[in-house]
Amino acid sequence: MHIIKTLDDLCIKEPTIITIGNFDGVHLGHQRIIQKVVDKAKKENLKSIVFTFLNHPMNFFRAGTVKSLTTLDEKYLFIKNIGIDCCLSIPFDSYITNLSPAEYVEKILVNKLKAKEIVIGHDFTFGKNKSGNSCMLKEIATLYDINVEIVEPIKINRTRISSSIIRKMIENGDVDKSKEFLGRYYSLQGKVIHGMKLGRRLGFPTANIQINEDVVIPKKGVYYTKIYFKNKVYYGATNIGLNPTIGNRSLSIETYILDFDRDIYEEEIIIHFIERIRDEKKFHSLNELTSQMKKDIEYIRNKKTIYI
Numbered sequence: 001m002h003i004i005k006t007l008d009d010l011c012i013k014e015p016t017i018i019t020i021g022n023f024d025g026v027h028l029g030h031q032r033i034i035q036k037v038v039d040k041a042k043k044e045n046l047k048s049i050v051f052t053f054l055n056h057p058m059n060f061f062r063a064g065t066v067k068s069l070t071t072l073d074e075k076y077l078f079i080k081n082i083g084i085d086c087c088l089s090i091p092f093d094s095y096i097t098n099l100s101p102a103e104y105v106e107k108i109l110v111n112k113l114k115a116k117e118i119v120i121g122h123d124f125t126f127g128k129n130k131s132g133n134s135c136m137l138k139e140i141a142t143l144y145d146i147n148v149e150i151v152e153p154i155k156i157n158r159t160r161i162s163s164s165i166i167r168k169m170i171e172n173g174d175v176d177k178s179k180e181f182l183g184r185y186y187s188l189q190g191k192v193i194h195g196m197k198l199g200r201r202l203g204f205p206t207a208n209i210q211i212n213e214d215v216v217i218p219k220k221g222v223y224y225t226k227i228y229f230k231n232k233v234y235y236g237a238t239n240i241g242l243n244p245t246i247g248n249r250s251l252s253i254e255t256y257i258l259d260f261d262r263d264i265y266e267e268e269i270i271i272h273f274i275e276r277i278r279d280e281k282k283f284h285s286l287n288e289l290t291s292q293m294k295k296d297i298e299y300i301r302n303k304k305t306i307y308i
């Protein structure tokens with residue numbers, strides 16, 4: 001998949017089928033739309049394009065409003081895995097927000113992207129002050145002989161799948177629920193950094209990852225997790241919190257990896273959140289903390305064959 005980060009570099013000659021959106025999380029609803037684009041592209045011999053943004057549109061209007069469910073690299077990977085030919089990922093900036101709906105279609109979708117077909121969600125808005133909607137896009141596109149398909153939202157138990165609902169689930173620690181909406185476990189990737197070196201002394205070394213302030217962090221607590229390290233899968237007990245028993249610490253995300261004994265400082269690991277086990281607690285002693293950690297790990301050992 002080609003990833004193009006500026007409209008200036010774009011030189012598309014063949015007719016295309018496009019979907020447009022922020023696609024944060026690339027959840028089941030997004031996957032349905034993107035899959036439709038891939039299938040139609042094959043059938044109609046068109047190049048498939050996902051048109052998305054480097055920054056969340058809400059953060060353009062008010063910096064720091066929204067944390068992401070995926071880093072850009074994760075977003076590109078998930079889109080690529082569905083089979084898209086090209087991902088146009090450009091800044092959501094004053095150029096984009098100042099185009100009228102008619103200019104947006106002509107300058108970007110027609111002149112730059114050579115669109116023959118466009119697939120969008122029912123709530124799609126575009127152009128200056130979000131003045132364009134899916135019906136308006138359909139009308140303008142007719143002038144250029146472009147077909148527009150509007151996809152209805154997917155629901156799970158009558159709740160519409162949306163990035164904002166998934167964000168709330170993860171912030172509430174409901175990672176098992178978020179899996180149903182995302183179509184995969186919520187995950188965090190990070191470099192293993194040095195901590196206080198207490199874990200090893202307690203008998204449970206924990207790989208602490210560098211925290212990315214731009215992504216959603218699950219609610220503080222202890223989680224049953226799956227760890228990917230160098231393409232191998234392990235199970236883990238991950239604690240997200242302030243380690244109140246030790247006192248005066250900043251937020252850490254740390255994992256005891258079961259059946260593992262290697263120095264992995266500076267290496268990347270990916271943590272998949274399967275289930276939240278309990279709240280993080282302040283224990284009266286380190287002995288009490290370690291006996292609870294033993295119980296957490298035993299719980300995971302008993303469960304780990306259930307989730308593959």
Ligand SMILES: Cc1cc2nc3c(=O)[nH]c(=O)nc-3n(C[C@H](O)[C@H](O)[C@H](O)COP(=O)(O)O)c2cc1C
Nearest residue numbers: 195196197198199206237239243244245256280281
């Ligand atoms: C499964 C697990 C559960 C934990 N639960 C708690 C807890 O409830 N309260 C707490 O203060 N710290 C908890 N911790 C964090 C430990 O205090 C931490 O691993 C220890 O301080 C080692 O830190 P270090 O990696 O910086 O050396 C937990 C850690 C793990 C791996």
Ligand SMILES: Nc1ncnc2c1ncn2[C@@H]1O[C@H](COP(=O)(O)OP(=O)(O)O)[C@@H](O)[C@H]1O
Nearest residue numbers: 194195196197199200205206207257262263264
């Ligand atoms: N089973 C394991 N789970 C997690 N980390 C492990 C494990 N075995 C060895 N390690 C290594 O030990 C380090 C954690 O030890 P710890 O004493 O907790 O130090 P720190 O406070 O720097 O995290 C990890 O970063 C990793 O390099």
